[in-house]
Structures are given as structure tokens and as C-alpha cells.
């Protein structure tokens with residue numbers, strides 16, 4: 592096996608032991624002589640996976656029966672529509688806090704369904720920071736407040752949650768779910784595409800509080816109602832069985848690492864390794880995000896010019912560091928260092944950055 596450090600933004604790195612286990616079990620799942628890919632989603636084997644994955648998620652999130660865990664399809668992008676379809680009836684309005692490209696997309700989609708309002712936006716700074724509490728202009732009657740906990744493209748992250756009073760708080764956590772302990776009780780609904788921090792593409796996790804669920808519109812096609820999937824424990828129709836199986840293995844891996852507190856400590860150290868090189872580079876590397884709002888998952892930075900940025904990516908690729916080009920909309924460099932990336936990958940990248948600067952600075 593060649594040693595590649597995978598800094599892709601998503602689909603992204605998965606823990607090696609998880610891939611190896613999936614490979615071992617692929618042809619013959621638990622002595623059944625067939626793959627989990629080939630079994631009925633009504634089989635006891637898949638039932639067990641479905642239940643175990645939901646229970647592991649609840650335990651890691653520190654919640655009980657008052658929350659439902661759903662395994663849906665359509666990605667986080669489907670949630671941009673499904674959320675307002677369920678919770679934004681005619682006459683109501685929802686508050687969106689705009690912190691980057693993904694929050695913008697969620698807001699635009701809500702506007703196609705109903706009335707969405709901007710409660711705060713950092714667009715003027717190019718989405719380099721998260722709004723301060725004092726900058727939020729919240730509507731006390733809003734159906735919900737929507738935030739994006741980590742902006743995967745710009746590389747900014749909420750480090751303290753906004754106070755929103757009694758309004759239900761909803762978060763797109765696609766790129767930082769289970770990267771740190773979470774006060775889950777603060778949230779009425781959390782959604783996340785699995786392909787950043789939880790597993791492969793194809794399944795979207797929704798965690799929804801029961802009292803919020805009960806407010807949802809029932810005047811919708813059955814597949815678009817959260818209630819359908821909650822009532823049927825994500826088995827109303829054929830779920831993405833292999834993706835849920837993989838998520839379950841990743842959740843077990845998180846437990847083996849010592850849970851979210853241990854994962855968070857690792858993530859802080861990994862990010863600090865890269866941000867230190869940026870901060871000590873005398874301006875050769877310029878971090879995109881304001882330091883106090885830097886993401887621990889997506890480290891975004893620029894070099895003095897685009898020619899150097901291209902050379903940086905090419906040389907890093909040649910040295911086995913993949914996926915470092917920034918998103919096409921913002922350019923620069925982006926190192927995505929999700930849970931499955933080890934300290935060794937960040938050390939290797941930091942050493943490369945220091946060497947590259949010495950040769951080109």
C-alpha cells in the first residue's frame with residue numbers, strides 16, 4: 592500500500608481499520624455466504640445494523656428517546672429543501688445566519704419553499720468570520736434559526752453556539768458532526784451528509800427532537816415527511832444499506848478512539864499543527880479565516896500568488912498529499928483534516944509547508 596495522505600474535502604478519508612473490516616466482510620457477512628450489499632433491508636442482519644448505528648449515534652450525541660435518528664438520502668442538499676417543507680408553513684418565516692457558501696445555499700432553497708430571512712451575514716468580509724451574538728438580528732417569531740456549524744469551503748466554524756431564545760435551533764453539521772462533544776439538547780434538528788466525517792456518500796443523518804417533529808407539516812408527499820422516516824425507523828423504503836453499514840463501523844471506530852472528548856483533543860492538536868506553520872510564516876501563508884473562527888476541519892489559506900499555489904499543490908501531490916486545492920469558488924489551498932486524518936498526516940503536511948516556504952519564500 593502506498594502511503595497517501597488524503598486531504599479531500601468530501602467524499603473524504605475514512606479510518607483504515609474501517610475500510611479493512613468492510614473488505615474482510617464484503618463477500619461473506621457474518622457467515623451468511625453473501626454480502627450485506629445483497630441482503631434484504633428487512634433481514635435481521637440489516638435490522639441489527641440500523642438499530643446499532645442509531646443507538647451509537649444517540650449515545651455519542653448524549654441524547655435519549657426524545658430524539659430520533661434518521662438515515663435518509665439526497666444529501667445535505669435535500670435537507671436544504673426538506674427542512675423548510677416540513678417547518679416553514681405559509682405565513683411563517685425562518686431565520687438564516689449566513690456564514691459561507693453552504694449557508695447561502697440553504698437560505699436560497701428555503702426561499703424557494705417559503706419565507707426566509709437573513710438574521711446575520713458575514714458576506715461583507717468574504718465569509719472570513721462567524722457573526723458575534725450582538726450582530727444577530729433574530730425574529731422572536733421565527734419558525735427556526737438555521738446555522739451551518741462548519742463552512743467547508745471558507746473554513747470557518749462556530750466555536751460557541753448562538754443564543755436564540757425559545758426559537759428552535761437547526762444546524763447543518765455536514766463537515767464537523769462528531770468532531771467534538773456537542774450540547775445536542777440545544778438543537779431541535781441536526782443534519783449531515785455522511786461523506787465528510789461519518790462514512791461514504793449516499794446517506795444523510797438527521798437527528799430531530801420529538802417535540803419539534805410534532806410541529807411538522809403533514810401536508811407533504813410521504814417521502815418528504817420526517818415523520819414517515821421516524822415512525823418507520825428509516826425503513827419506510829429501501830435505505831442505503833451499505834452506507835449505513837459503513838457509518839456504523841465509523842461510529843464504532845469513534846468509540847474505540849475514546850469517544851468525542853478524545854477525538855476533539857486530537858482534532859485541536861492536528862489543526863494547531865497547521866495553523867502554527869501559517870502563523871509563523873511571516874505572511875508567506877495567509878490563513879483565510881479570522882483566527883478566532885478558524886475551522887478545525889478545513890484549514891484554508893493562500894500563498895503569495897496563484898503560480899505558487901499551483902506549484903504547492905503539484906509538489907504536495909507528488910509527495911503523496913492528495914486533495915489540497917481549495918474549492919474552485921475561493922481558490923487557494925484547503926487541507927481537510929476530518930476525524931479519520933491522523934496527526935501523522937498533519938505533521939507531514941506541516942513539514943512540507945515549511946520546506947516549500949524555505950525554497951520559495
Ligand SMILES: *Cc1c(COP(=O)(O)O)cnc(C)c1O
Nearest residue numbers: 666667668693743763765766784
Ligand atoms: C458538503 C456539504 C453540503 C452538501 O452536501 P451534499 O451531501 O453533497 O448535498 C452541505 N453543507 C455542508 C456544510 C457541506 O460540507
